Amino acid sequence: MTTYILRRVLLMIPTLLGITIVVFAISRIAPGDPVSFSMGTSGQMDAQQAGGIRAARMKLYGLDKPVCVQYASWLGHVVRLDFGDSIKHRRKVSELIKERLPVTLTLNLIALVIVYAISLPVGILAAVKHGRFFDRASSVILLMLWSLPVMWVGQMLIGYFTGPFSPATFGQGLPPAQVRGLTWFPPAGLSSNYAEQLPFLPWLADRLWHLVLPVLCLTYTGFAYLAKQVRAAMLDNLGMDYVRTARAKGLSEPTVILRHAFRNSIIPLITIMATLLPAMFAGSVIVEKIFSIPGMGLLAFEAVTNRDYNVVMAVATIAGVLNLIGLLLGDIAYAIADPRISFDRAV
Amino acid sequence: MSKQSQKRPNWGLSHGELVWRQFTKSWLNVACLIFVAFLLLLAVFAPFLASDRPFIIFTRHSPAGIMAGKSGGQVDGRWHFPLLENLQPTDYCIFLAAFVGFLWLFAGYRRQNTEFRILSPVCCLLYIGLGSVLILATSGRHKLDATDYKALVASGKAANAIFPPVPYGYDRTDLKLCRQPPSRRHWLGTDDVGADVLCRLIHGSRISLSVGFVAVGISTVIGIIVGAILGYFGGKVDFIGMRIVEAIMAIPVFFLIITIVAFFPRSIFNTMIIIGITSWTGSARFIRAEFLKLRQQDFVQAAISLVLPLRSILFRHMLPNAIAPVLVNATFGISSAIFTEAALSFLGFGVAPPTPSWGQMLSLGVSPSGRFVWWLALFPGLAIFLTVMAYNLAGEGLRDAVDPRRMQKSNIKYQNLS
Numbered sequence: 001m002t003t004y005i006l007r008r009v010l011l012m013i014p015t016l017l018g019i020t021i022v023v024f025a026i027s028r029i030a031p032g033d034p035v036s037f038s039m040g041t042s043g044q045m046d047a048q049q050a051g052g053i054r055a056a057r058m059k060l061y062g063l064d065k066p067v068c069v070q071y072a073s074w075l076g077h078v079v080r081l082d083f084g085d086s087i088k089h090r091r092k093v094s095e096l097i098k099e100r101l102p103v104t105l106t107l108n109l110i111a112l113v114i115v116y117a118i119s120l121p122v123g124i125l126a127a128v129k130h131g132r133f134f135d136r137a138s139s140v141i142l143l144m145l146w147s148l149p150v151m152w153v154g155q156m157l158i159g160y161f162t163g164p165f166s167p168a169t170f171g172q173g174l175p176p177a178q179v180r181g182l183t184w185f186p187p188a189g190l191s192s193n194y195a196e197q198l199p200f201l202p203w204l205a206d207r208l209w210h211l212v213l214p215v216l217c218l219t220y221t222g223f224a225y226l227a228k229q230v231r232a233a234m235l236d237n238l239g240m241d242y243v244r245t246a247r248a249k250g251l252s253e254p255t256v257i258l259r260h261a262f263r264n265s266i267i268p269l270i271t272i273m274a275t276l277l278p279a280m281f282a283g284s285v286i287v288e289k290i291f292s293i294p295g296m297g298l299l300a301f302e303a304v305t306n307r308d309y310n311v312v313m314a315v316a317t318i319a320g321v322l323n324l325i326g327l328l329l330g331d332i333a334y335a336i337a338d339p340r341i342s343f344d345r346a347v
Numbered sequence: 348m349s350k351q352s353q354k355r356p357n358w359g360l361s362h363g364e365l366v367w368r369q370f371t372k373s374w375l376n377v378a379c380l381i382f383v384a385f386l387l388l389l390a391v392f393a394p395f396l397a398s399d400r401p402f403i404i405f406t407r408h409s410p411a412g413i414m415a416g417k418s419g420g421q422v423d424g425r426w427h428f429p430l431l432e433n434l435q436p437t438d439y440c441i442f443l444a445a446f447v448g449f450l451w452l453f454a455g456y457r458r459q460n461t462e463f464r465i466l467s468p469v470c471c472l473l474y475i476g477l478g479s480v481l482i483l484a485t486s487g488r489h490k491l492d493a494t495d496y497k498a499l500v501a502s503g504k505a506a507n508a509i510f511p512p513v514p515y516g517y518d519r520t521d522l523k524l525c526r527q528p529p530s531r532r533h534w535l536g537t538d539d540v541g542a543d544v545l546c547r548l549i550h551g552s553r554i555s556l557s558v559g560f561v562a563v564g565i566s567t568v569i570g571i572i573v574g575a576i577l578g579y580f581g582g583k584v585d586f587i588g589m590r591i592v593e594a595i596m597a598i599p600v601f602f603l604i605i606t607i608v609a610f611f612p613r614s615i616f617n618t619m620i621i622i623g624i625t626s627w628t629g630s631a632r633f634i635r636a637e638f639l640k641l642r643q644q645d646f647v648q649a650a651i652s653l654v655l656p657l658r659s660i661l662f663r664h665m666l667p668n669a670i671a672p673v674l675v676n677a678t679f680g681i682s683s684a685i686f687t688e689a690a691l692s693f694l695g696f697g698v699a700p701p702t703p704s705w706g707q708m709l710s711l712g713v714s715p716s717g718r719f720v721w722w723l724a725l726f727p728g729l730a731i732f733l734t735v736m737a738y739n740l741a742g743e744g745l746r747d748a749v750d751p752r753r754m755q756k757s758n759i760k761y762q763n764l765s
Contacts, residue, residue, distance in 0.1 A: 011590065011594075012597075015594040015597050018594060018598075019597075019598050019599070022598075022603070023603065023606055026606055026607055027606070027610060030610030030611050031611075031612070032610075143736065143739055143740060143743065146739065147682070147732055147735040147736035147739050148732055149686060149689060149690070149709075149728060149731045149735065150690070151690060151693040151706070151709055151710070151728075152709060152724070152727075152728030152729075152731060152732060155709060155712040155713055155719075155724040156712075156724060156725070156728070158713055158719060159712065159719035159721060159724055160719075278599060281599065282600070282601030282602070285694075286690055286693070289694060300602055300605070301694065304605050304606055304609040304610070305609055305695075307610070312606060315602065316599065316602060316603075316606070319599035319602050320597065320598065320599055322599075323597045323598070323599055324597050327593075327596075327597055
């Protein structure tokens with residue numbers, strides 16, 4: 001097992017290098033550069049002066065050197081966990097990440113827990129009631145949820161559930177500035193103004209209140225997807241001989257389903273977690289943009305639109321690392337859950 | 348599927364026909380097919396359904412030069428056909444491709460005839476051409492004829508004009524009419540620059556469907572080639588290849604896509620290619636798994652012992668037997684590509700503004716000041732939802748039809764943007 005993990009971790013290095021080289025190459029080949037983007041807002045000046053400032057800034061950010069040299073120096077810094085400075089925010093990228101990463105992780109972990117909490121019972125029940133009304137209805141509803149575009153759901157939630165808390169004005173779509181008093185849910189952000197001055201419990205309540213709509217957006221697709229997988233895995237196992245044996249022994253139905261069939265259905269569900277996490281990270285770009293949540297997704301979006309090279313590279317690296325860790329954890333959990341699988345012999 | 352049907356024995360039904368029968372047993376599947384066909388028709392005939400130029404107009408005689416349009420704009424007491432005169436090369440290509448596609452479906456239904464064999468490569472070429480021309484036209488489309496025909500009719504300078512059912516141009520802006528709720532004049536309301544939402548929805552279907560088909564075409568072709576090579580050779584090639592495929596699967600795809608789309612000039616071409624070349628791993632893995640199984644079968648061994656060229660073994664003998672999971676995967680891939688394109692347009696990385704796309708229209712649903720405009724959020728979102736759902740349902744139906752044991756294995760990839 002240890003050698004397997006070691007080998008996997010070693011294999012991660014070329015993958016990461018590949019990801020960063022691709023993103024680095026794209027950002028340098030593409031027309032436009034962050035200096036001209038940031039100078040677009042600096043008012044009028046004569047051409048010579050502007051050229052001088054431009055050259056000085058290019059030199060400051062090291063953009064005047066050949067691309068290979070730039071990549072090598074970037075890599076040299078990253079090995080020492082130094083992602084450089086953000087050109088837009090004028091701060092260290094590592095500080096930005098330290099601020100933004102927990103937000104996205106919290107959001108996604110809460111969503112993941114809810115996804116599993118809902119989809120396991122629904123999937124099991126659908127498999128048990130195979131072909132009956134619950135099964136058919138749930139599969140149609142799940143497919144509908146699965147096809148719902150996140151951005152549409154987000155827009156509609158903002159439209160209908162951020163207005164004043166009264167049925168009379170429901171769905172009128174007032175701009176937030178015009179809304180007075182209590183609202184259903186806040187349309188944007190992670191906490192109310194001055195929330196940091198609140199004691200812990202009200203602060204937590206405020207934070208959760210802000211998280212309801214974004215988490216809802218992140219949850220429903222994964223839930224629909226996972227429930228279908230649970231149902232499929234359970235159906236496979238319920239048709240097996242050992243389930244018939246368990247029933248013939250006279251075990252109670254809950255025991256047969258939960259202790260015998262379900263335990264064997266867990267295995268495919270573990271690998272799905274590895275695919276769910278990166279997909280949720282991608283989904284959080286959209287959700288964070290819609291709800292203006294200052295997380296990694298919004299950071300990535302802003303970095304990409306502003307050509308903030310260092311931030312783009314940092315986000316690519318971190319997203320890649322998270323993906324790889326997710327896949328690795330999935331595989332390890334797979335080996336733990338199923339003793340028949342041994343990675344040391346195979347491969 | 349066509350290759351398979353060509354080699355059909357004279358007795359019984361081919362695998363393709365069996366799948367088709369099983370597929371059409373469910374009314375839901377048939378409804379999905381009809382919906383997709385409806386969307387295709389909408390996309391093909393968009394200029395005839397929604398345009399601010401009339402099919403036919405009779406202009407009364409009046410001093411020349413008042414309405415100085417480039418063509419059809421003169422007020423000279425003659426009949427004019429502004430809509431037909433202003434069709435773009437794109438439109439002609441789409442009509443031609445649709446016509447050939449129609450022939451392919453119906454004339455080539457009895458797959459034995461030779462015409463079909465000649466037609467099908469031509470058809471493929473035409474579809475490739477269609478994609479590329481569509482890109483050219485949507486990237487730099489400019490209006491040739493700026494005549495306001497409705498004003499002509501209203502001012503009495505013209506009579507007997509026949510307009511399309513939705514008589515608005517998708518790029519005709521009128522700030523006086525911005526954000527009008529649905530009414531009898533504008534069935535689905537107007538957007539923030541006063542363009543008709545229904546008209547833009549109809550034209551937007553072209554973008555969505557073309558991205559779906561072209562991106563999935565690219566990814567399926569790459570997936571088939573890579574998967575076939577890995578599965579056929581096996582051993583070391585397979586081991587190294589699969590490690591590379593796994594490495595590619597670890598790439599944060601959505602972030603890569605938004606990076607590329609944001610860094611390069613906006614064009615639908617970029618979007619299609621990028622979605623295509625980042626999503627082939629799924630079909631490559633299915634094809635590989637099928638080929639690993641097929642490799643041991645007698646007919647493949649026979650083909651190898653006849654020293655047939657590799658191309659022939661892989662693509663004529665093995666591929667037709669492994670195409671089913673790829674087709675299922677491609678159906679889900681189309682819905683996923685449409686979804687990704689909508690998400691990109693929503694974030695502002697889609698096609699350049701005057702060209703309508705559903706995602707971009709949806710992003711107008713909440714105005715910059717925070718006002719919620721329900722008809723701008725509801726209708727484009729509904730269009731995306733119904734299209735994606737139709738493809739997903741069709742994919743599920745196809746999967747069940749391909750595998751009659753209804754083994755609901757997880758041979759679908761996680762749809763949303765992964």
